[in-house]
Amino acid sequence: MSDTKAGARTTPVLGGNQKLVVAIAVLASFVSFLDGTIVNVALPKMIGELGGGLTAQQWIVDSYLVTLGAFILVAGSVSDLYGRILVMRIGLILFGVASVAVGAAPTVEFLIGARAVQGIAGALLVPSSLALITSNIRGAAQGRAIGIWTGMTSVAMIVGPVIGGLFVDLLNVGTVSGWRFAFFINVIPIAVVLWLLVRLGQRDVRKPGVRIDYLGSILCTVGLAGVVFALIEQQSLGWGNPAIWGSMTIGVLSFAGFLVREKYAKDPVMPLGLFRARNFWTGNVATAFIYGALALSSFAIGVYLQEGPKLPATLAGVASLPSTIIMILFSSRVGSWSGRFGPRLFMTIGPITCGIGVVTMLLVQHDFNYWWQMLPGIILFGVGLTLTVSPLTSAILGAIEPERSGIASAVNNAVSRVAGLIMTALLGLITGER
Structure with a gap:
């Protein structure tokens, strides 16, 4: 076998149109994942300006996360019913409007409401973007494409604090705080994705006979909201x-x-039959354990x-930058390796490495030293995530037939968001703070 053929086997090449599909999917999801973590470093300044304690931060x-986790399930059915591109466009516009509302929030209550609308918009973006990949790219190239998508969206979760920190510290204009601009800036990538969708020129393919399970969606939303309200507010009201x-x-x-x-x-929002597939x-x-740990640690x-x-907020965000660099450099390669060797090895080594990294961060002491107390754990955590995320997503979606990729990706993303939601809600219970 020639070197060229060997190289083609190890590194699948994406065609021009496939690259555009991946770019759209990555950018559309990126804004949703990014906003979920930008807020982590902006919280102290938000609360300082608008008022509230740990409960308000949560x-x-x-x-x-409540609206994202609940509506991401129904979004899978909505994208099958009305078309993935149309749903993506609606999600992008709604996310942009909600982001501006967050940045202009006059009170903490208004901000919380606008964040809930952002979650609904994000729910429309994530499953439709990943389903766009799985419906347009097949074979070994799909593993590479999913590797790029998972790597870049995971990077968004980690790089968010860096971007948020820079805005919080450096972009204060007059009486307008920098954290507000961190949300206004969402308009730019959203406009780019809308333009790329026009360039793609692809027509929606709608699945006939699909109905939306509104009752299931309401029950899911009430279920999540009720549990989260109790976990957060019990700190001040008591069980x-x-x-x-x-x-x-x-x-x-x-x-x-x-x-x-x-x-x-x-036509269930979350077909339980999907869970008959072992992978x-x-x-x-x-996913629940990994993303719960990621949300809590972030x-x-x-x-x-x-x-x-x-x-300062900038340095707090930069603290996680080594993990981001590792994921940018190696996520697509790990996705290709997973396509060749299977996901099991990576999904075993990756979470173990993440766990070691988190335990290593417990070395932090009152006499704080980032280089020795936190950096080793952050590097290990980044290596573990890189080894885990792409193979994990490929294994989950590879277990389900392509025509149900939209709902499969929606369920998987709902699991990851709900895990983060529950762990964040539990933070006050764990620390005993209010």
Whole structure:
């Protein structure tokens, strides 16, 4: 075999139109993932200007994750019904409007509401963008494309604090705080994606006979909101308060009703039959733990570095930059390796490496030293994520037939967002702070 053929086998080449599809999918998802983490370093300044304590900080994060996690399921069906490109366009425009509303928020309550709308828009973006890849790219090239997508969207989750920190510290114009510009800037990548969609010139393919399970969507939303409200507000009200145990009860019963509904609904939001595929259900269990850990560590590190060692927001964001560099350099290559050798080895080594990295960060002491106490753990965490994310996504979507890729990606992304949502809500319970 010639070297050229060997190289083609190890590194699948994407065609011109396929590159455009990947670029659209990456950018459309990027803004959603980016905003989910930019907020982590902006929280102290937001609360300083608008008021509120740890509870308000948790709601600023979780109002976004509640709607994102709940509506991302129905978004998979919506994209199949109305077309992925149309849904992506609507999601982009709505996300842009909501981002401007967040940046212009006059009160913390208004900001929390605008963040919830952002979550709905983000739910429309993520499954439709990944489904655009799986429906346009096949074979070994699909593994590489998914590797690029997962790598870049994961980078967005890590680089968000860096971008947010720069805006918070450096872009204060008159009486307008820099954190507000961190949300206004979303308009630029959104406009670029809308232009690229025009260049793609692809017509939507709609799946006939699809219906949206509105009852399932309502039950899922109420279930998540009830549980999260109880976990966050119990810090100030206590578990004995009727509002707390009542919302927890309603949330648990609603989510149980959602699962029953999904078993018997003709067109379920989350088809339980997907979980009969071993790689799908085991991959989603792994996703819950991995993304729960990522969300919790990102939130905790961003807030701690500003309120503990009193680092400026920019340095708090830059602290996670080594992980970002590792993912940018190696995610697509790991995706190609996973296509050749299978995902199992990577999905074993990756989470173990992430765990070692998190444990290493426990070395942090009152006499703070980033280089010895945090950097080794951040590097290990980045290596672990790089080894895990692309193979994990490929294994999950590869277990489901392509025509159901939209709902499969929606379920997987919902699992990851809900895991982050629950872990963030639990933070106050873990630390005992208010």
